[in-house]
Amino acid sequence: MPGVTCIKPGTAQGSHTDEGPQELKKSKSIVTYDLSACFIFVCYHINVYMQDFAVHAHESRPLYPIVGLRSGNSDDGSSPQILLQRPFPYFGHSYDQIYVNHNGHLTFDTPWSSYVPQPFPLYGSRDIIAPFWTDLDNRINGQVYYNQYTSSSILLQQATRDIRRYFPELSFSAEWVFVATWNEVAYYPNSGTQTTFQAVLISGGQYSFVLMNYGIIAPTRSNIQAGYDTMNSTHHFTIPGSFSTAASGNDANFRLRSNVHVPGRWAFRTDDGSRGCIYRGKIKTRGSKAIHSILSQQRHDTGL
Numbered sequence: 001m002p003g004v005t006c007i008k009p010g011t012a013q014g015s016h017t018d019e020g021p022q023e024l025k026k027s028k029s030i031v032t033y034d035l036s037a038c039f040i041f042v043c044y045h046i047n048v049y050m051q052d053f054a055v056h057a058h059e060s061r062p063l064y065p066i067v068g069l070r071s072g073n074s075d076d077g078s079s080p081q082i083l084l085q086r087p088f089p090y091f092g093h094s095y096d097q098i099y100v101n102h103n104g105h106l107t108f109d110t111p112w113s114s115y116v117p118q119p120f121p122l123y124g125s126r127d128i129i130a131p132f133w134t135d136l137d138n139r140i141n142g143q144v145y146y147n148q149y150t151s152s153s154i155l156l157q158q159a160t161r162d163i164r165r166y167f168p169e170l171s172f173s174a175e176w177v178f179v180a181t182w183n184e185v186a187y188y189p190n191s192g193t194q195t196t197f198q199a200v201l202i203s204g205g206q207y208s209f210v211l212m213n214y215g216i217i218a219p220t221r222s223n224i225q226a227g228y229d230t231m232n233s234t235h236h237f238t239i240p241g242s243f244s245t246a247a248s249g250n251d252a253n254f255r256l257r258s259n260v261h262v263p264g265r266w267a268f269r270t271d272d273g274s275r276g277c278i279y280r281g282k283i284k285t286r287g288s289k290a291i292h293s294i295l296s297q298q299r300h301d302t303g304l
């Protein structure tokens with residue numbers, strides 16, 4: 001696709017693969033071969049150990065692997081149209097394409113350049129997944145990556161484990177994972193600041209989920225909206241801290257708090273079977289007393 005290059009962070013450019021963890025393995029293999037071609041057997045075992053270490057170490061952090069195709073550098077740009085290898089159910093719709101918009105959100109039907117965040121619910125005409133909607137600018141520093149994973153991927157196993165932990169009543173098995181990463185991107189106008197976050201879309205059977213994972217978040221006075229919204233806002237969720245001073249900086253609520261007991265990770269069920277918001281791995285019905293209880297608890301947890 002025009003304007004798209006394939007880069008694995010920290011390495012030279014290479015060909016694209018949908019098997020991110022395999023790329024990780026490949027990278028480790030190259031390193032061990034360079035150390036000594038004479039001790040392949042020993043290096044192999046070191047390599048296996050390093051792979052295991054990488055997988056287990058990764059589980060304790062909120063970010064999934066940062067690999068894949070790289071969208072171009074631009075202020076308010078978007079990725080090209082990305083055809084999904086599996087349809088993604090999203091609150092009554094089924095999508096077979098998506099756009100990764102550089103200003104911190106994902107849209108399905110068309111790219112979207114909006115750099116002025118608005119609080120959800122918008123009651124608009126768009127389905128939006130917005131892990132960090134604000135005016136970002138990666139013309140000089142920062143990269144936007146996206147990657148898909150299908151059968152026989154280590155990441156599918158990780159997604160399955162994660163979702164089963166957060167939603168144990170579903171016996172879920174991941175069949176497809178899509179990871180969009182805004183890696184060390186700057187705020188407009190290219191301040192040199194670095195902010196990293198992800199949106200992870202996961203599907204299997206009739207189920208779908210979105211994880212929002214947060215790394216470092218540079219401080220800013222700009223407004224930030226995090227969460228998701230749907231056409232006419234039939235379903236929406238705002239991560240506490242949005243549109244407040246708790247949205248950015250070292251103490252940003254998004255990266256220190258969680259609704260699934262993993263600091264920096266927020267998990268939501270997004271298929272049609274989901275009603276209302278998900279909090280601490282439990283489905284809560286919209287409009288019920290439970291919602292008010294959840295929001296009160298969130299305010300308590302987040303100090304908002």
Ligand SMILES: [Ca+2]
Pocket residue numbers: 075076077102103115134135136137188
């Ligand atoms: Ca921008």
